Amino acid sequence: MENRPLEYDYTVAKLFMYNTIFVGIVGMLVGVILAWQMAFPGVNTFLGVNLAEYTNFGRLRPLHTDSVIYGFVLSGVWSSWYYIGQRVLKVSMAESKFLMFVGKAHFWIYMAASIVIVISLLFGITSSKEYSEFEWPLDAGIVIIWVLWGISIFGLIGIRREKSLYISIWYFIATFLAVAMLHIFNNAEVPTWLIAPGVGSWYHSVSMYAGTNDALVQWWFGHNAVAFVLTTPIIAMIYYFLPKESGQAVYSYKLSLLAFWGLMFVYLWAGGHHLLFSTVPDWMQTMGSVFSVVLILPSWGSAINMLLTMKGEWQQVAASPLIKFMIMASTFYMFSTLEGPIQAIKSVNALAHFTDWIVGHVHDGALGWVGFMVIAAMFHMAPRIFKREIYSKSLMGTQFWIQTLGVILYFTSMWIAGITQGMMWRAHDEFGNLAYSFIDTVAVLHPYFTIRAVGGTLYLVGMFMFAYNMYKTMTSSRVVEESELQNATPMGA
Amino acid sequence: MFHWLEKNPFFFAVAVFVVIAFAGLVEILPNFAQASRPIVGAKPYSTLELTGRLVYIKNSCNACHSQLIRPFKSETDRYGHYSTSGEYAYDRPFLWGSKRTGPDLMRVGNYRTTDWHENHMRNPAEVVPGSIMPAYTWMFTNVADVDTAYAEQLTIQKLFGVPYNAELPMADGSKATVALADTLDGARASALEEAKLIAADMKDQGVKDAVAAGQVPEIVALIAYLNRLK
Secondary structure, three states, X not given: OOOOOOOOOOHHHHHHHHHHHHHHHXXXXXXXXXXXXXXXXXXXXXXXXXXXXXXXXXXXXXXXXXXXXXXXXXXXHHHHHHHHHHHXXXXXXXXXXXXXXXXXXXXXXXXXXXXXXXXXXXXXXXOOOOOOOOOHHHHHHHHHHHHHHHHHHHHHHHOOOOOOOOXXXXXXXXXXXXXXXXXXXXXXEEEHHXXXXXXXXXXXXXXXXXXXXXXXXXXXXXXXXHHHHHOHHHHHHHHHHHHHHHOOOOOOHHHHHHHHHHHHHHHOOHXXXXXXXXXXXXXXXXXXXHXXXXXXXXXXXHHHHHHHXXXXXXXXXXXXXXXXXXXXXXHHHHHHHHHHHXXXXXXXXXXXXXXXXHHHHHHHHXXXXXXXXXXXXXXHHHHHHHOEOEOXXXXXXXXXXXXXXXXXXXXXXXXXXXXXXXXXXXXXXXXXXXOOOHHHHHHOOHHHHHHHHHHHXXXXXXXXXXXXXXXXXXXXXXXXXXXXXXXXXXXXX | OHHHHHHOHHHHHHHHHHXXXXXXXXXXXXXXXXXXXXXOOOOOOOHHHHHHHHHHHHOOHHHOXXXXXXXXXXXXXXXXXXXXXXXXXXXXXXXXXXXXXXXXXXXXXXXXXXXXXXHHHHOHHHHOOOOOOOOOHHHHOOEOOHHHHHHHHHHHHXXXXXXXXXXXXXXXXXXXXXXXXXXXXXXXXXXXXXXXXXXXXXXXXXXXXXXXXXXXXXXXXXXXXXXXXX
């Protein structure tokens, strides 16, 4: 009995995994619709003129951003947490009825909130704050979901057998704390029914902050939501899954230490780069700009640590599409965290801000780094959770190349679009008058919007391949023994 | 020290929190100490304007239009005077946006009319050939939510001291007052009075009929808001 390996319980990890795949497809489908709307505005009425209120760009845009960030990515993160947490802490969810209950409550309350969020956004119930559009009842619900996750983290840590916390756990803890802080401060709002009960919508609220202060808090939130939803938990995942999958030890403990504490300290300062040349005090803008450049160091620290973990084992990258996903994710992370600081330099930002270059930057990070890592995590976990091999290695490989092509089309077209538009906005003729009317700078973007829509569509096609591969893996793939699951994930042809 | 922290989750969490909270304390708090002060000429929104602002938010106009003019010649040439902090003192939430798929709207009231907006919102590509903006036809029939705007006015007046019914200095030396009704019925009536002025400049018979019947279509409120942006 003593030497029997722990039986980990993946009930909750499974639930979140299903949702990752489902919302991944839905959220990206909405994104693809938005992309085609920008290329061909007729798509705004694709369900007819009568439903255009619910299918136009403005209504769908928050639905896209929130569903991919908080639906696809967070589900992927939580699926990974309920898998990794048990393994690195050497304790099973089955050992605690309480933690199992908390985990399930976490999932189901999250699902209920997700449904309400989709409906409310479709009906235009929004606070307008980017990536934080939800009105106060939902903000309160999010607090409950977050607290449940916190109980799960610290509960599992409380009953752990492995005393030392693995790197992934550091990042999960940081994610939990930072998002809690950001969410509460950014959503400080007063429901209007407190002051005027019975007048107007009961769910309406007013921000505690006005004007410039509101912008400051919002972009402190907005930037760091990217940091602590789209970066730190993804680093937690790659620090576990890449060494596991490749059978290689993490290259450097010291580098991981430096990268972690560096990232914690530096990231929060950089939000000001969203507000360059705005009415925010100049010194704050400069701080935001400078810290953004410093941010390259801790970001690259993690990414290089991952790439060097593969030292001497690069043949695995050629051989395994799963390792390819992770290495490409890490590469896109480096790329994106170099591009971001460049855009945060004041003179570059003067050109890039308000253009599609920013949208391109977000997506090379989101699709290339976050999306690929979430996909890789699912592929790594599925055989271990369902005790079956991956249904098709070649399908996974095809998905990898199609999606990589999609990301490349996306960011290259948006680079060109953004820089073109930025240059045209500022162009003056020989008399000092503006050279182009605004609509000139829109019309010129049509080919790039079309290329972007094709790129996004390719990525979505890859998501369907992913869903099919996962479905077959869960249901009808070859059953494998525990001994086959040590390192490299078993895959069928 | 790090090895010790890694074995003591509580202190680890405390350390992380201190490190991440630090930046907010230094960067964000100072601006709050000198809370957003209104510039001379800034006025709170009237009931109808605020109703229109809610329509603007409901349709995420801020996803494609900024309200922030940066201090560059190319921007001041195109949109007017660059933005100053005090102009936003009554903006809850701020609507600067982060993307200009369409042009900035910070001072759109200076160079567009009710008539222009009516035509444009119904069919943008007809007014601006090549425009990729969707048509907002439903705004001509949907009834705007005046009540919620009034609830918001009461809230900001009471909690944040927004100066309704008070004389405010204008840039030309004159004084202006933005009225806030005592009762919900009074607020509805004043919004309707404002709406009538807008509807008088519009062509759409359905909108005119609705206003005559005592309703405020979303398009009317939105135009009131857009005209106010100066």
